[in-house]
Amino acid sequence: MNLITVSGPPSSGKTAVILKTAETLMQRGVKIGAVKFDCLHTDDDLAYEKAGIPVKKGLSGQLCPDHYFVSNIEAVLEWGLKENFDLLVSESAGLCNRCSPYIKEIKAICVIDNLSGINTPKKIGPMLRMADIVVITKGDIVSQAEREVFAARVHSVNPAAIVMNINGLTGQGAYELSTLLFSPDKHIDSLKGRKLRFSMPSALCSYCLGETRIGESYQMGNVRKINLNEN
Amino acid sequence: MASREFLLKSTPMELLRQFPFLNSFFQGQTIDLERSKQSTLQEILLEMDESSQEDKAFDADHFLEQLLDFITQMQTFLGNDQLTVDSLTILPGHDKSGVPEHFTELLFRKSTITSIVGPTGSGKSRLLADIEWVAQGDTPTGRSILINNEKPSSDWRFASGKKLVAQLSQNMNFVMDLSVAEFLELHAKSRMVHNETEVIARIIAAANELAGEKFLPSSPITSLSGGQSRALMIADTAMLSSSPVVLIDEIENAGIDRKKALQLLVGEEKIVLMATHDPILALMADQRIIIRNGGIHAVIHTTEGEKAMLHELEEADRKLQQLRNMLRAGQVLSTT
Ligand SMILES: Nc1nc2c(ncn2[C@@H]2O[C@H](COP(=O)(O)OP(=O)(O)OP(=O)(O)O)[C@@H](O)[C@H]2O)c(=O)[nH]1
Ligand SMILES: [Mg+2]
Ligand SMILES: [Zn+2]
Ligand SMILES: [Zn+2]
Numbered sequence: 363m364n365l366i367t368v369s370g371p372p373s374s375g376k377t378a379v380i381l382k383t384a385e386t387l388m389q390r391g392v393k394i395g396a397v398k399f400d401c402l403h404t405d406d407d408l409a410y411e412k413a414g415i416p417v418k419k420g421l422s423g424q425l426c427p428d429h430y431f432v433s434n435i436e437a438v439l440e441w442g443l444k445e446n447f448d449l450l451v452s453e454s455a456g457l458c459n460r461c462s463p464y465i466k467e468i469k470a471i472c473v474i475d476n477l478s479g480i481n482t483p484k485k486i487g488p489m490l491r492m493a494d495i496v497v498i499t500k501g502d503i504v505s506q507a508e509r510e511v512f513a514a515r516v517h518s519v520n521p522a523a524i525v526m527n528i529n530g531l532t533g534q535g536a537y538e539l540s541t542l543l544f545s546p547d548k549h550i551d552s553l554k555g556r557k558l559r560f561s562m563p564s565a566l567c568s569y570c571l572g573e574t575r576i577g578e579s580y581q582m583g584n585v586r587k588i589n590l591n592e593n
Numbered sequence: 594m595a596s597r598e599f600l601l602k603s604t605p606m607e608l609l610r611q612f613p614f615l616n617s618f619f620q621g622q623t624i625d626l627e628r629s630k631q632s633t634l635q636e637i638l639l640e641m642d643e644s645s646q647e648d649k650a651f652d653a654d655h656f657l658e659q660l661l662d663f664i665t666q667m668q669t670f671l672g673n674d675q676l677t678v679d680s681l682t683i684l685p686g687h688d689k690s691g692v693p694e695h696f697t698e699l700l701f702r703k704s705t706i707t708s709i710v711g712p713t714g715s716g717k718s719r720l721l722a723d724i725e726w727v728a729q730g731d732t733p734t735g736r737s738i739l740i741n742n743e744k745p746s747s748d749w750r751f752a753s754g755k756k757l758v759a760q761l762s763q764n765m766n767f768v769m770d771l772s773v774a775e776f777l778e779l780h781a782k783s784r785m786v787h788n789e790t791e792v793i794a795r796i797i798a799a800a801n802e803l804a805g806e807k808f809l810p811s812s813p814i815t816s817l818s819g820g821q822s823r824a825l826m827i828a829d830t831a832m833l834s835s836s837p838v839v840l841i842d843e844i845e846n847a848g849i850d851r852k853k854a855l856q857l858l859v860g861e862e863k864i865v866l867m868a869t870h871d872p873i874l875a876l877m878a879d880q881r882i883i884i885r886n887g888g889i890h891a892v893i894h895t896t897e898g899e900k901a902m903l904h905e906l907e908e909a910d911r912k913l914q915q916l917r918n919m920l921r922a923g924q925v926l927s928t929t
């Protein structure tokens with residue numbers, strides 16, 4: 363079974379791109395399963411089901427969804443193996459710009475959209491910097507110049523990645539992406555001992571652990587104060 | 594060629610002097626390289642303790658690798674920029690039912706216009722995707738694409754900043770919160786053109802030629818009218834886009850001189866493809882491709898008879914336009 367991790371800011375078009383790509387793979391007889399990691403709520407499972415793709419969803423609740431991802435991806439992989447998928451796609455909402463769910467040697471795709479603003483590529487951190495493939499969506503509604511500027515910004519933060527423009531609505535470019543995602547001779551049977559591409563900061567302060575009260579005496583652990591004197 | 598050791602021994606300042614394009618790369622980093630002009634990269638990286646690396650989501654090894662990648666790619670990119678695309682050739686594949694396409698090869702030269710006709714869903718997007726991906730018999734249609742009559746390098750697929758097709762469609766809008774001049778400057782910077790000010794002035798002048806009502810360099814791009822936006826997009830694509838092929842998806846006949854727009858693209862040596870069902874536009878093309886059931890069904894070279902008809906149609910169009918203007922101005926309609 364192949365495994366790929368797809369990540370990106372909320373509503374950037376991850377599900378749309380995965381579904382269009384999966385469609386072309388399924389036509390070629392590839393059996394696909396999906397898992398969606400999110401924080402509080404997702405309807406993505408319904409979208410996958412409707413497309414005939416078996417799906418599991420995991421909600422991290424108060425935890426960072428990427429931390430939650432690492433602790434659960436092994437179990438999900440086992441589910442995928444048991445179901446005999448050829449390709450298991452993991453979709454994670456990139457809510458924490460500091461973390462990313464990418465594992466070394468497991469294909470990592472970041473989906474980011476043209477509407478998110480040209481400074482976004484710089485802001486979103488390892489999720490974009492460490493990806494193998496960067497998919498840019500929603501090019502159908504912005505100008506050519508804006509697409510070129512956006513792609514150049516992406517390139518400057520991740521020069522090694524393959525950058526592809528895909529239309530999540532029409533699926534233009536999805537067939538091409540599919541050829542980069544699946545290789546029949548690749549087999550991921552276990553993730554034991556594999557490493558994350560980038561370390562994730564742990565729960566650092568009392569608020570990470572669920573504290574809700576405001577005030578000096580509730581702040582524990584690694585707490586840092588804003589400097590209001592400096593400009 | 595830059596090596597890892599060389600990079601480590603240089604200061605960011607020295608690197609910038611040697612590779613001016615690194616500016617955008619440095620700006621994209623979370624660490625502040627500008628401030629440390631005296632220290633070499635080695636020193637800067639050593640100085641960052643683990644927790645400040647954590648803080649900035651920074652990985653020194655990865656940073657060096659990316660820096661090397663960026664320099665190598667930009668050097669190839671800048672070196673290849675002169676390589677012009679004179680022609681594009683499609684070698685036949687088959688339609689959705691597997692029926693082979695009839696032509697032996699289909700040639701698109703620079704400075705020519707090809708119109709594409711066929712109902713929605715007939716395979717226009719697939720054709721375009723084949724061109725964008727420089728298909729090599731490895732897409733659902735089985736078509737292959739040649740550039741300058743040769744099998745193209747895979748750079749056209751994978752290198753960022755080297756895309757074969759630029760697209761213009763009716764649904765596209767400007768979304769950035771910038772003035773026309775600022776916007777063009779941003780685009781020019783990302784393309785690293787030398788004569789920035791001159792190019793920007795030329796684009797604004799050309800766009801104003803195409804649009805009925807003029808706009809200023811200081812106008813916000815999001816406040817432009819439909820015709821003005823379209824005109825600016827076309828002029829910008831003609832003069833500043835790196836892509837040799839321009840696909841136009843139906844230009845509306847409002848607020849923009851379509852003939853001049855096409856002439857501008859042709860004058861800038863673009864290979865123009867135009868999806869349209871408007872007879873005036875279709876006849877402005879040198880040839881037209883008929884798409885049916887996912888395949889190229891026929892290729893028609895615009896005949897002399899058709900060209901003659903174009904004059905009549907343009908005359909009728911002009912009259913209609915005149916009537917529209919009179920109507921808008923609250924006048925009694927009459928043709929003169
Ligand atoms: N115009 C346009 N809309 C798109 C494109 N891709 C996706 N969308 C739309 O953007 C919205 C969000 O797409 P999704 O695929 O649900 O995004 P997502 O990243 O999976 O979102 P979450 O999983 O909720 O974070 C949907 O309404 C899509 O139809 C595109 O290329 N063009
Ligand atoms: Mg989704
Ligand atoms: Zn996190
Ligand atoms: Zn915390």
